[in-house]
Amino acid sequence: MAFFLIKKIFTMFKWLEKNLPKIVMAPAVGLIGWFVYGFVLWTLYISFTNSKILPKYELWGFGQYEKLWASRKWLISVDNLLVFTALFLIFCIVIGIILAIFLDQKIRAEGVLRTIYLYPMALSFIVTGTAWKWILNPTLGIQKMFIDWGFENFTFDWLVNREMAIYTIVIAGVWQSAGFVMALFLAGLRSVEDEIVKAAKIDGAGLFTVYWKILLPMMRPVFFTSFVILVHISIKSYDLIVALTQGGPGISTTMPALFMTQAAFHKSQVGLSAASAMMMFMAVAAVIIPYLYSELRRENAR
Amino acid sequence: MQDNYQSSSYKELEQKSKYTNIFLRWFLYFVLILFASYFIFPLYVMVVTSLKTMEEIRQGTLLTWPSSLNFDSWLVAWGGRGYGAGDTFLRPYFWNSIKMVVPAVFFSTFIGAMTGYVLTKWRFRGDQWVFLFLLFGCFIPFQAILLPMARTLGTLGISNSVVGLVLVHTVYGIPFTTLFFRNYYISVPTELVKAARIDGAGFFKIFFKILLPISAPIIVVTVIWQFTQIWNDFLFGSTFSFGEAAPIQVALNNMVLSSTSVKEYNVDMASAIIAGIPTLIVYVLAGKYFIRGLTSGAVKG
Numbered sequence: 001m002a003f004f005l006i007k008k009i010f011t012m013f014k015w016l017e018k019n020l021p022k023i024v025m026a027p028a029v030g031l032i033g034w035f036v037y038g039f040v041l042w043t044l045y046i047s048f049t050n051s052k053i054l055p056k057y058e059l060w061g062f063g064q065y066e067k068l069w070a071s072r073k074w075l076i077s078v079d080n081l082l083v084f085t086a087l088f089l090i091f092c093i094v095i096g097i098i099l100a101i102f103l104d105q106k107i108r109a110e111g112v113l114r115t116i117y118l119y120p121m122a123l124s125f126i127v128t129g130t131a132w133k134w135i136l137n138p139t140l141g142i143q144k145m146f147i148d149w150g151f152e153n154f155t156f157d158w159l160v161n162r163e164m165a166i167y168t169i170v171i172a173g174v175w176q177s178a179g180f181v182m183a184l185f186l187a188g189l190r191s192v193e194d195e196i197v198k199a200a201k202i203d204g205a206g207l208f209t210v211y212w213k214i215l216l217p218m219m220r221p222v223f224f225t226s227f228v229i230l231v232h233i234s235i236k237s238y239d240l241i242v243a244l245t246q247g248g249p250g251i252s253t254t255m256p257a258l259f260m261t262q263a264a265f266h267k268s269q270v271g272l273s274a275a276s277a278m279m280m281f282m283a284v285a286a287v288i289i290p291y292l293y294s295e296l297r298r299e300n301a302r
Numbered sequence: 303m304q305d306n307y308q309s310s311s312y313k314e315l316e317q318k319s320k321y322t323n324i325f326l327r328w329f330l331y332f333v334l335i336l337f338a339s340y341f342i343f344p345l346y347v348m349v350v351t352s353l354k355t356m357e358e359i360r361q362g363t364l365l366t367w368p369s370s371l372n373f374d375s376w377l378v379a380w381g382g383r384g385y386g387a388g389d390t391f392l393r394p395y396f397w398n399s400i401k402m403v404v405p406a407v408f409f410s411t412f413i414g415a416m417t418g419y420v421l422t423k424w425r426f427r428g429d430q431w432v433f434l435f436l437l438f439g440c441f442i443p444f445q446a447i448l449l450p451m452a453r454t455l456g457t458l459g460i461s462n463s464v465v466g467l468v469l470v471h472t473v474y475g476i477p478f479t480t481l482f483f484r485n486y487y488i489s490v491p492t493e494l495v496k497a498a499r500i501d502g503a504g505f506f507k508i509f510f511k512i513l514l515p516i517s518a519p520i521i522v523v524t525v526i527w528q529f530t531q532i533w534n535d536f537l538f539g540s541t542f543s544f545g546e547a548a549p550i551q552v553a554l555n556n557m558v559l560s561s562t563s564v565k566e567y568n569v570d571m572a573s574a575i576i577a578g579i580p581t582l583i584v585y586v587l588a589g590k591y592f593i594r595g596l597t598s599g600a601v602k603g
Contacts, residue, residue, distance in 0.1 A: 020505045021424035028417045028476050029432060035473045036439045039447035046449055055453065099337060102330050115589060116338045119345070121596065122585035124534030126551045127578040130558050131344040134351065134567055135364060145363040175341065183593050236443050239536040243555055260445045261541065274449055281446040288441040292434065 040281060047274035055270055064275035073251050074276065077259045080166055084173070084255065085234040091174040092230055093223070096181025101211055103182070104189050114186075118179035125176065129243020132172040133159070162252040165245055169253060173240060177233060181226050188222040189215060221298075228291045235283055256280050352376060352572040359567055375568035379557075379576055390560060392576055394546070395553035399533060401464050402549055406471035407528045413472070414479020414524060415517065419509055421480070422487040423495045433484060439477030444537055455542055462543050470542060471532045478531075479524050482595070486520035487513065519591070526588055527595035530581050550577050 016023070050060040068074050099117055103110055120128060135141050138157040146154035158164035192215060200210050238257035241247060247254035247262075256276055263273035351359060352375055353368040382391035421433050451470065452461065460466035490513065498508045539549040548556070554577040558570050585592050 017504070021420040022426065024416050024505070025420045025432065028413050028436065028480065031473050032436050032439050032476060035447065035451070036442055036477075039450040040442065042450040043446050055449065095337070098333070102334050105330060107330070107334065113334055113338055115586070116341050118589075118593065119582065119585055120341065122530060122581045122592065123578045124536065124551050124581070126534075126536050126555050127574045128344075130554065130570060130574040131348050133558070134571060135344060135347055137567075140359060140567065141364060145365065148363045175344065179341065180596060183596060232441060236445075238445075239551075242536070242540075243558070246559075257443070257445055257537075261448070261537075264449060265541065270449060277443070277445040277448070280443045284441060284443050288438075292437065292441075296430075296434070 043274045047278050051270040053268040064271045068275045077254045077256045081255050087170045088173050088234050089230050092178045092181045095178040099182040100185035120176045121180050125239035126243045128176050129240050162249050165253045188219050231287050348571045375572040379569050379572040390557050395550045399550040402467045403532050406468045409472040410475030410479050411524050415483045417480045418483025418487050421484045436477050436480050462547050470538050475528050482524045522591045523595045526591050
């Protein structure tokens with residue numbers, strides 16, 4: 001009997017030892033499985049119900065999605081998101097590339113400049129939003145500064161202007177993230193071997209040609225990465241809008257992420273908010289899945 | 303004669319290109335400094351505004367230097383004015399954030415190290431799929447999990463608490479920490495591990511004796527990344543906590559948005575600096591690791 005027990009314990013230990021790596025992995029896989037995949041499916045389910053204040057579980061079909069796309073506020077959110085994403089992408093990438101190329105010219109005090117360009121990434125969007133809200137303040141901010149300098153008719157009221165408020169979010173967003181693109185491109189440029197540039201110069205290529213014809217085309221993966229990350233940031237933009245405009249004036253700067261939390265936690269439209277969350281999820285997935293696929297292929301090819 | 307002529311023209315040409323070079327150089331620095339001022343401008347304005355009195359703010363412009371270094375608004379932002387209701391200040395929320403960040407960073411980093419270790423050194427069939435499965439968690443928009451999470455925290459009885467936020471941040475940090483450690487350990491030669499296994503070292507011994515001692519750089523990167531992410535989080539903080547359990551970013555936003563009294567921009571700016579200072583210090587002290595975290599295929603969460 002005792003022998004039997006010992007043998008049993010022994011085989012148990014053997015089994016444990018053999019499967020230890022998998023056992024160690026289990027919590028992470030379980031947590032992500034439940035809290036990411038399980039929750040996304042849960043949200044998907046809620047989006048098919050007619051939930052108001054609390055989730056209900058009788059299926060209701062696509063009603064929430066129909067309501068969503070008939071909602072003026074949602075359409076404005078999507079419109080704003082498209083405008084914001086386009087401008088945010090263009091400015092971040094253009095500024096990021098310019099700064100990276102210029103910094104790559106054996107600049108004095110490169111370290112200091114780099115630190116300055118990138119420090120906004122260390123701040124939260126709430127801090128950024130608070131600062132820019134003060135700077136863009138129509139009575140005491142930039143407008144007053146220019147008026148005091150003698151430009152008496154200078155007006156800069158974008159923050160409280162329905163048509164222009166969305167651009168203040170672009171200004172603050174670009175301020176926060178352009179340095180990040182710079183860092184990505186600088187790392188990319190530095191990883192190119194010197195011989196390639198030297199050979200091109202011997203062939204008589206000017207600096208402009210070297211960058212435009214040789215180096216930038218080589219940066220295609222960096223473009224791709226920046227694009228994916230910036231689109232991802234912009235679809236998720238929430239904090240910055242809350243801190244800067246709260247979606248206002250009116251609903252002129254509302255965005256999907258803001259729409260989602262407002263519907264869920266202020267307006268008792270849980271089903272509708274789940275539907276909007278699923279739309280955001282699908283938008284991100286449409287960008288991310290091709291990215292992950294190509295990254296994995298690149299890694300496997302290596 | 304001919305030679306002379308040619309050489310002088312060559313000299314001229316060289317002179318000309320020298321001038322264009324100098325011009326280009328100046329242009330380069332001009333643009334770089336122009337952008338530097340765009341980036342530094344808000345920080346300068348924040349600091350200067352926080353040191354002024356409201357009277358000075360109304361009279362001067364954004365750029366005016368304060369007449370005296372007046373830290374009163376910092377004290378008000380940090381500790382309040384000493385009257386009861388309606389006196390909001392950051393101190394208790396700052397500690398909330400610390401209480402939330404420390405365990406969340408520790409747990410997520412530890413779990414990430416373990417999964418990264420298994421995924422690279424104890425490979426099993428389908429481990430690539432497991433990695434992809436975890437990696438996708440980096441990218442999901444958190445809006446897609448907010449509703450179930452709110453429900454779950456309620457069921458567990460930890461909604462509106464620091465414990466709840468620690469759980470949330472630990473879980474959604476795992477994909478990032480796993481990515482970091484996996485990408486680091488993959489470059490550690492597997493032979494080392496194999497040799498240790500032949501010598502009879504077990505799973506944990508190999509980790510603690512071989513992998514952990516060489517992991518310092520990636521631990522620093524991961525800890526900085528997680529610290530910055532969690533400290534700066536607003537979405538989870540504002541959704542899953544309110545009132546006394548709120549972390550600092552939520553408190554800052556409430557302070558700035560509160561419209562109870564006359565707007566005090568100097569206190570707002572002091573509050574914003576207080577909320578941003580821990581991550582800024584980390585960035586200045588360990589910028590190299592911060593950037594490494596940012597660029598090593600990571601995504602801003």
